[in-house]
Amino acid sequence: MKRITILVPAAACLALAGCAAWAPPQPWEKGALAKPEMTMGGDVLTQRFDQHIYSSKESARGGYGVGGGGCGCN
Amino acid sequence: MTNHPTSLARARRAAVLAAVLGLASLAASAGALEPGQALPVAGVPGDGGATVPLVDGKAHATYIDFWASWCGPCRQSFPWMNRMQEKFGPQGLRIVAINLDAKRPDAQAFLAQVPASFELAFDAGGAAAKQFGVKAMPSSVLVGADGKVIAVHQGFRAEDEADLERRIASALGQH
Numbered sequence: 001m002k003r004i005t006i007l008v009p010a011a012a013c014l015a016l017a018g019c020a021a022w023a024p025p026q027p028w029e030k031g032a033l034a035k036p037e038m039t040m041g042g043d044v045l046t047q048r049f050d051q052h053i054y055s056s057k058e059s060a061r062g063g064y065g066v067g068g069g070g071c072g073c074n
Numbered sequence: 075m076t077n078h079p080t081s082l083a084r085a086r087r088a089a090v091l092a093a094v095l096g097l098a099s100l101a102a103s104a105g106a107l108e109p110g111q112a113l114p115v116a117g118v119p120g121d122g123g124a125t126v127p128l129v130d131g132k133a134h135a136t137y138i139d140f141w142a143s144w145c146g147p148c149r150q151s152f153p154w155m156n157r158m159q160e161k162f163g164p165q166g167l168r169i170v171a172i173n174l175d176a177k178r179p180d181a182q183a184f185l186a187q188v189p190a191s192f193e194l195a196f197d198a199g200g201a202a203a204k205q206f207g208v209k210a211m212p213s214s215v216l217v218g219a220d221g222k223v224i225a226v227h228q229g230f231r232a233e234d235e236a237d238l239e240r241r242i243a244s245a246l247g248q249h
Contacts, residue, residue: 027211028174028200034144 106207107215111223114205118172118195126170126195129221134166135245136217140203142174143184145211151230152188158242159192165246166219172197174211216241 025033032038041047054060107114117125129136139155141148152171159169169192175181176198185194197203206215210228218224225241227234 026200026204027208027213028140028142028203029176030211031142031144031176031180034146 106209107223107226109223109225112221113215113217113223115202118170118197118202120193120195126193128170129217129219130168131219132166133168134219135168135224135242137167137169137242138215138217139169139171140174140197140206140208140211140213141171142211143180144175147230148212149184149188150232151212152190154230154235156189156191158239162242162246167242167246169193170195172202174198174200174203174208214238216245218245
């Protein structure tokens with residue numbers, strides 16, 4: 001029992017220490033992530049089409065990077 | 075495991091200590107620039123390889139901008155910086171835009187589309203950006219003639235323009 005109380009936190013510490021080796025990209029290293037092909041979903045036209053259907057059905061829009069004019073019209 | 079009060083208290087104390095240490099290390103790694111501080115970097119290599127000084131001793135205020143070709147707001151900021159250079163250049167404003175693209179041709183392609191009428195420097199490895207503690211793209215630092223930071227700004231939106239312009243004007247007025 002005593003061994004478990006030592007081993008489990010020790011294993012957890014080791015596992016968490018592994019995360020420390022992973023450094024997130026710096027703000028200026030996100031060039032590859034900014035490419036259009038890195039976006040989720042299809043191309044711009046497909047996404048606009050999907051968002052148009054979604055906003056018409058749900059009366060809710062935005063949050064997907066598709067620009068709205070702010071006029072409130074679909 | 076027993077719920078022995080002393081061991082529980084000890085564990086809790088250890089957890090709090092670990093959390094505090096973790097937060098402290100996060101804060102130490104942030105290292106963002108604050109107004110009143112001196113610049114961490116004196117110069118950045120220019121197009122030809124010669125070092126471009128960030129504070130040249132002549133300008134009354136220097137607007138240092140970190141940008142990259144793939145960054146949308148950076149594209150919006152260039153025409154504004156051209157306007158600022160034209161408007162405040164005669165009053166002693168100097169603009170230095172530090173490119174952070176990993177590949178120089180990307181920056182050159184961007185500059186062919188969006189010409190810049192101010193000084194450019196290139197920091198492909200991000201060494202200067204790291205020392206400045208750049209948190210967002212673009213980031214800008216307004217520096218006085220004494221080399222001390224006046225203001226730091228992250229990002230660039232159309233609604234930021236008036237505020238940034240006011241800061242530049244007041245920095246030039248103070249001189």
